[in-house]
Amino acid sequence: MSTTADAIRAADAHSAHNYHPLPLVVASAEGTWMTDVEGRRYLDMLAGYSALNFGHGNRRLIDAARAQLERVTLTSRAFHHDRFADFCTELAALCGKEMVLPMNTGAEAVETAVKTARKWGYEVKGVPDGHAKIVVAADNFHGRTTTIVSFSTDHEARDHFGPYTPGFEIVPYGDLTALAHAVTENTVAVLLEPIQGEAGVLVPPAGYLSGVRELTRERNVLFMADEIQSGLGRTGRTFACEHEGVVPDVYILGKALGGGVVPVSAVVADRDVLGVFRPGEHGSTFGGNPLACAVALEVIAMLRTGEFQGRATELGEHLHRELNLLVGGGAVTAVRGRGLWAGVDIDPSRGTGREISEKLMELGVLVKDTHGSTIRIAPPLVISKEDLDWGLAQLRSVLGA
CATH class of the missing domain: 3.90.1150.10 (Aspartate Aminotransferase, domain 1)
Structure with a gap:
């Protein structure tokens, strides 16, 4: 050894x-x-x-993974498999939404949410092509891909990885007035962590999330909640947004969804949002694979007990x-x-x-x-x-x- x-x-x-x-x-x-x-x-x-x-x-999760390992672990989305529909149905129900787009890592899910918001903005809201804006919060942490670090204020994550992806506006976290001023006719989404984890577990002021929900609804803008760290039980609710009675348009999930066994992430929203995708426009070889679905289904069942x-x-x-x-x-x-x-x-x-x-x-x-x-x-x-x-x-x- x-x-x-x-x-x-x-x-x-x-x-x-x-x-x-x-x-x-x-x-x-x-x-x-x-x-x-x-x-x-x-x-x-x-x-x-x-x-x-x-x-x-966790014995329930290991048993679920082991049973699936004996059957089939990967098909790619070129074919249906017998765990996929149950996974999408159960996760959508847990979130109170209609559709699920599965990926693997949290950063992939955030990237997927960005693409979703832009496509929704062009095809549903009517924003001119190439002009979509997404408002984000300072001190955010949504991952480390080149697009995501483009709207990071963390110099360690951002510096020397340019040129940076345009289309994002950064406002102070917890400041509704700044957020309202940043939203324009070309804004397609507001992307926030309900609690900023990497920034030091920052909880926003009371009423902030409900204010964001009201503002985005009034301005016809998607509210996308990155619940990758804060969601799935961590804060005492299934989702941290629940502490203010808020239901966002889009949930971005990861981490605990895979039970610490396999990487599983997902974007969850209603049909009028995720329904903008057509075959070939987005995908992942491993996203929604049978092993991931089997483990995530057990996670969902465990969360349903409260x-x-x-x-x-x-x-x-x-x-x-x-x-x-x-x-x-x-x-x-x-x-x-x-x-x-x-x-x-x-x-x-x-x-x-x-x-x-x-x-x-x-x-x-x-x-x-x-x-x-x-x-x-x-x-x-x-x-x-x-x-x-x-x-x-x-x-x-x-x-x-």
């Missing part, structure tokens, strides 16, 4: 350095715990950025209550989030987000830093209260709180 140092050296030598992972090498995982190549266990408080909402190796949304609500209230006790004591300057999802701003006197993450790793807890001074906490929704409290105790220890 390779040691941690050996495995890290090999990875550094032969893989592109587009990530800066913490210095551990995971060999196995179950539930909320991961074990490294040397047998040390770690509590996962990141959950693959919400891709692992149901934990590592169990995981309930756990995120109950444990999330406990998480935020405990984290807020740290604010003002010289260790933490602010806590944000909703459900089992929190952004914790570390007082600079206690270290950077990266340094705190490394110290927590040494104590057996895994989190991820962002924007220098912030750590993100997002454990699998199956975490026990005892494990959550143990993880929080390690955080208090590291912060000297």
Whole structure:
């Protein structure tokens, strides 16, 4: 068996350095715990950025995948397969929509949503060809393709990847007035995260999402909600938009939809939006494959019970209550989030987000830093209260709180 140092050296030598992972090498995982190549266990408080909402190796999801592996895993969309209709039907019903366009990754789903909005704008709204505009929010994170980084304000994601794709206007997140001024007759969509994850788990002001919904309806503009991280139980509701009673025109889904087993994403909307596509205009070899559909169908069935949304609500209230006790004591300057999802701003006197993450790793807890001074906490929704409290105790220890 390779040691941690050996495995890290090999990875550094032969893989592109587009990530800066913490210095551990995971060999196995179950539930909320991961074990490294040397047998040390770690509590996962990141959950693959919400891709692992149901934990590592969830038995229902593994059984669904194994059963499908024995039958058929890929046909391409050149043919029908017997899991596709059920997947589209059940996901559409979960979202309260009529149609599903399946893809694989979150970035693919966002790209698909961009294409959808533009085509809808030209063929339904009547925007002159080539003039469609999409309004987005500053500090967004929707992926890292060339089109998506064209409307990013993160210099690490954007710089030196131009020339950039036109057709986007950036406004401050949470500012309805700025959004209203940015929407013109050529605007086809507003694309937002209901909670900005990568930016530090930023929750918009109360009434913002409902205001966006009202504005887009009045101006005949699509409201596209990127629920890739915030959706499917993470915030205590199936979708984060539900906290304001909002139903967007387009849901963009990914991460947890694949249960941490396979990459699955989708754009979900009504027929008057997704119905603009005709054969040959968009596609994916692996999108909507039988294995992906089998796993996602089990995810949908699990979400229908409400169990995981309930756990995120109950444990999330406990998480935020405990984290807020740290604010003002010289260790933490602010806590944000909703459900089992929190952004914790570390007082600079206690270290950077990266340094705190490394110290927590040494104590057996895994989190991820962002924007220098912030750590993100997002454990699998199956975490026990005892494990959550143990993880929080390690955080208090590291912060000297």
